[in-house]
Amino acid sequence: MWESFGFEFVNFYFVPGIVLGCIYALGAIGITLTFGILRFANFAHGEVMMTGAYVTWTIMALTGALFGWALHPLIAAIPSVFLMILVFFVVDRFFYKPFRKAPTIKVVMASFGMMLVIRSLVQILWGPNQITFVKGIAKPNSFIRELTGSMDMMILVPNKHFLIMGGTVVIVMLLGYLLTYTRIGKAMRAVSDSPDLALVTGIDVEVVIRATWIVGGACAVAAGVFLATDIQMLETTMGFRMLLPMFAAAILGGIGKPYGAVLGGLVIGLAEELSSYPWIGDAPLLSPGYKSGVAFSIMIVMLIVRPSGIFKGRTF
Amino acid sequence: MRKSIYSCIAALVVVSGANADVKVGNPMAMTGPIPDLVAPMALAVDLAEKHINEQGGMFASGEEYVIVRADSMCDPVAGVDAVTKLINVSGVVGIVGPVCSGGTIAQAESVSIPAGVVTLSVSASAPAISNMETGTDLVFRTAASDAYQGVALAELALAKGITDMSVSYANDDYNAGLAAVFAEHYAANGGKIHLNEAHEPNKASYRSEVATLGANTENLALFAYYGSGGITLMRNAMETGAFSTFLGADGMLAQEVIDQLGAENLTNATFTTSTSDESTPGYAAWSALAAAADLNPLGPFVPNSYDAAFMMALAIEKAGSANRDLIAGALRAIGNGSGEVILPGEWAKAKKIIAAGGDINYNGGSGPQDFDANGDVAGDFSASVVKDGVWVGKIIK
Numbered sequence: 001m002w003e004s005f006g007f008e009f010v011n012f013y014f015v016p017g018i019v020l021g022c023i024y025a026l027g028a029i030g031i032t033l034t035f036g037i038l039r040f041a042n043f044a045h046g047e048v049m050m051t052g053a054y055v056t057w058t059i060m061a062l063t064g065a066l067f068g069w070a071l072h073p074l075i076a077a078i079p080s081v082f083l084m085i086l087v088f089f090v091v092d093r094f095f096y097k098p099f100r101k102a103p104t105i106k107v108v109m110a111s112f113g114m115m116l117v118i119r120s121l122v123q124i125l126w127g128p129n130q131i132t133f134v135k136g137i138a139k140p141n142s143f144i145r146e147l148t149g150s151m152d153m154m155i156l157v158p159n160k161h162f163l164i165m166g167g168t169v170v171i172v173m174l175l176g177y178l179l180t181y182t183r184i185g186k187a188m189r190a191v192s193d194s195p196d197l198a199l200v201t202g203i204d205v206e207v208v209i210r211a212t213w214i215v216g217g218a219c220a221v222a223a224g225v226f227l228a229t230d231i232q233m234l235e236t237t238m239g240f241r242m243l244l245p246m247f248a249a250a251i252l253g254g255i256g257k258p259y260g261a262v263l264g265g266l267v268i269g270l271a272e273e274l275s276s277y278p279w280i281g282d283a284p285l286l287s288p289g290y291k292s293g294v295a296f297s298i299m300i301v302m303l304i305v306r307p308s309g310i311f312k313g314r315t316f
Numbered sequence: 317m318r319k320s321i322y323s324c325i326a327a328l329v330v331v332s333g334a335n336a337d338v339k340v341g342n343p344m345a346m347t348g349p350i351p352d353l354v355a356p357m358a359l360a361v362d363l364a365e366k367h368i369n370e371q372g373g374m375f376a377s378g379e380e381y382v383i384v385r386a387d388s389m390c391d392p393v394a395g396v397d398a399v400t401k402l403i404n405v406s407g408v409v410g411i412v413g414p415v416c417s418g419g420t421i422a423q424a425e426s427v428s429i430p431a432g433v434v435t436l437s438v439s440a441s442a443p444a445i446s447n448m449e450t451g452t453d454l455v456f457r458t459a460a461s462d463a464y465q466g467v468a469l470a471e472l473a474l475a476k477g478i479t480d481m482s483v484s485y486a487n488d489d490y491n492a493g494l495a496a497v498f499a500e501h502y503a504a505n506g507g508k509i510h511l512n513e514a515h516e517p518n519k520a521s522y523r524s525e526v527a528t529l530g531a532n533t534e535n536l537a538l539f540a541y542y543g544s545g546g547i548t549l550m551r552n553a554m555e556t557g558a559f560s561t562f563l564g565a566d567g568m569l570a571q572e573v574i575d576q577l578g579a580e581n582l583t584n585a586t587f588t589t590s591t592s593d594e595s596t597p598g599y600a601a602w603s604a605l606a607a608a609a610d611l612n613p614l615g616p617f618v619p620n621s622y623d624a625a626f627m628m629a630l631a632i633e634k635a636g637s638a639n640r641d642l643i644a645g646a647l648r649a650i651g652n653g654s655g656e657v658i659l660p661g662e663w664a665k666a667k668k669i670i671a672a673g674g675d676i677n678y679n680g681g682s683g684p685q686d687f688d689a690n691g692d693v694a695g696d697f698s699a700s701v702v703k704d705g706v707w708v709g710k711i712i713k
Contacts, residue, residue, distance in 0.1 A: 012527030012556060020521050128347040129572070130543055136578040137554045158555060231520055231548050233576055236347070241518045273524045278531075288525040289487045289514035 021269025030216030036256020050239030052221030254313025341402030349543030395419025417442030460695025466497025530558030602681025623680030
C-alpha cells in the first residue's frame with residue numbers, strides 16, 4: 001500500500017517519534033530544573049501539565065461562548081501559564097518550603113501528595129469524563145502532501161504536528177537565551193551547579209527558586225497544551241501518564257541540564273516509536289505493548305553506564 | 317471526662333448496632349478510562365437500592381439495604397484497595413461489582429475469596445473469570461462471558477464479508493481475553509488474521525502501531541477501553557489512513573467516541589455489547605422502571621447492574637441474616653431457574669414468598685440470570701452502529 005522508499009518509516013514512525021519527543025522534552029525541562037535547583041523529584045509536574053491544558057480549554061470554551069469564536073489554544077495558553085505559575089507559587093510556599101531544610105524524601109512525598117490533590121481537584125471541578133479538545137480527525141497538510149508527493153516522497157504530517165514541533169523549537173530557543181544571556185538565567189545555572197557557592201556570591205536563592213517555578217510552569221503548560229493538541233482530548237491522568245517517560249528523559253539528559261532534557265526527550269520519544277518498526281521482516285521488532293519498557297531500559301542502562309547523563313548533570 | 321467520652325462511644329456503638337443496616341459493597345470504576353459508561357450503571361445500582369428500601373427493606377425488621385460505593389478506577393490495584401476497605405472497614409456482607417475484569421480478578425484473588433465474601437460482578441466479562449476458583453464458590457457475575465461475545469463478534473465480522481483483519485488489544489484481562497477468543501474463532505472459520513498485537517494503554521500516540529498493523533489490511537478489530545487509548549488509536553488509524561473499518565466490543569461503546577471523532581468518520585465502526593432480549597417479561601418490567609428513573613434500559617451493563625444489586629439483596633433476604641457465609645448458597649437458590657418468578661422491582665412480592673418459606677427465581681432485565689456451575693450466566697449480544705450521532709444497537713442471535 002505504501003510503496004515509495006522510506007515513506008512509511010518517516011510518516012508513521014519518525015515524525016510521530018519527534019512529536020512525542022517534543023512533548024516529553026518540554027515537560028522534562030521543568031522536571032530537570034526543579035531537580036537541579038530544588039533538589040527533589042517533583043511528582044506533581046505532570047498534574048500541572050494536565051491542569052494547564054484544562055484551564056486553556058476552559059478559556060477557549062469561555063471565549064467561544066461569550067464572543068462566538070474560540071481563541072487559538074496557543075493564545076488561550078498565555079493566561080493559563082500565569083495561573084499555573086501562581087499555583088506553583090502557592091504549592092511551593094505552603095507545601096514544599098516548610099521541608100526545604102528537611103531530608104529530600106519528605107518534599108518528594110509532599111509533591112506526591114500534591115499530585116493526588118491536584119488531580120482530585122480537577123476531577124471535582126471538571127469531572128472524571130474526557131473532554132474533547134478538538135473534535136474530529138486531523139488530516140495531513142494537503143499542500144505539503146502534494147508538494148512532496150510530486151517529488152515522489154509524500155510527507156503526511158497534520159498541521160497540529162507542525163505546530164507542536166515549531167512551538168517547541170521557539171520555546172527551547174527562548175529558554176536558551178534566558179539561561180545563557182540574562183542575569184537570572186546565569187544565577188539559575190549557578191544555583192544548579194552549587195547552591196552554597198551561589199549563596200556566598202550573593203545570589204538570592206529564593207528569587208532563583210521562583211524563577212525556576214516560572215520557567216518550569218510555562219514549559220509544563222506548553223507541554224500540556226501540545227499534548228492536548230495532539231491527542232485532541234483532555235483527561236485527568238494525561239499528565240501522570242507522561243510523568244515517567246519525562247523523568248527518564250531528564251535523567252538521560254543529565255539532571256539540571258535543560259538542553260539535556262530536550263535531547264533526552266527526543267531520544268525517548270524516538271526510541272519508543274522506532275522500537276516497533278518492522279526492522280526485520282514484517283512484524284514489529286518489539287511488540288508495541290513494550291513501548292514504555294524501551295524508555296525505561298534506556299534510562300536504566302544510562303544510570304549504570306553513565307549516571308550523570310549525556311550532558312554530565314548532577315548525580316545523587 | 318474520659319469516662320464520659322467512652323460511654324458516649326459505647327452508646328453510639330449500641331445505637332448503631334440496634335439499627336444495623338445491611339451493607340453491600342459496590343466498587344465501581346467511577347473514574348478511570350470509562351467513567352461515561354459507568355455513571356448510568358451506578359445509577360442503576362442506586363435504583364435497586366431505592367426500590368428495595370421503598371418496599372419494606374431487609375428482613376422482618378425492615379432494615380435498610382445500604383450500598384457502600386467505592387472507586388475501583390477500572391484498575392487492579394485500585395480495585396484491591398477499594399474492596400479491602402469495603403470488607404475490612406465498612407464490613408460489607410457481599411460485593412456487587414467491580415466493573416472491569418482486571419479489577420475483579422485481582423480483588424477476588426487477593427481479598428474477597430480469602431475473606432470468604434461473595435463477589436457478584438456487574439460487567440466483568442473476561443473468560444478467565446469462569447475458571448478462576450478452586451474449591452470455593454464465591455465469584456458470580458450478571459454479565460455473560462466473552463467466551464460467547466468473542467464468538468458473536470467473529471461471526472458478525474464474517475457475516476459482514478470481512479475476510480482479513482488485524483487485531484489490536486489493550487494489555488489487560490478483559491481486552492486480551494476477548495481478543496484471543498475472537499481471533500481463534502475468526503481464523504477457524506475462514507478469516508485471515510494478519511497481525512495480532514497487544515498495545516500499551518494510555519500512550520499519547522499509536523501511529524507506529526496502526527502503521528504496522530495496517531500494512532496489509534484495512535480492517536481492524538480493536539479491543540480497548542475508550543478512555544485509555546481506544547479513541548486515540550482509532551483517531552491515529554483514521555489520520556494515517558491505515559484503517560477504514562473497525563470492529564470491537566463494549567469498552568469502546570461510549571457516546572464519547574462519537575463526540576470526539578465525529579459521527580461522519582464512524583460510518584464503518586461496529587461495536588458489540590451484552591444486551592437484553594426485549595421480548596422477555598423481565599425486560600418489560602425493567603424498562604418501565606428504568607424509564608421512570610430516566611435511565612436508558614439498554615445502556616451497556618445498566619440492566620446487569622440493577623440485576624446484580626437486586627439479586628444480592630434477594631440472596632441476603634433468602635439467607636435470613638447478613639451472614640457472609642450463607643450468601644453464595646442463597647444466590648444459587650434464587651438464580652437456578654426454579655421457583656416462583658420474580659421480576660425487577662418486585663421486592664415486596666419476593667419478600668413475602670421468602671418469609672413464607674417458598675422458593676423464588678429472579679428473572680432480570682438483562683436476562684434470566686440463572687447461574688451455571690462457574691457462576692456465569694448466558695446472555696444475548698447486540699451490535700451497535702452510529703445513527704444520527706448516537707450508538708444504535710441491534711440484537712444478534
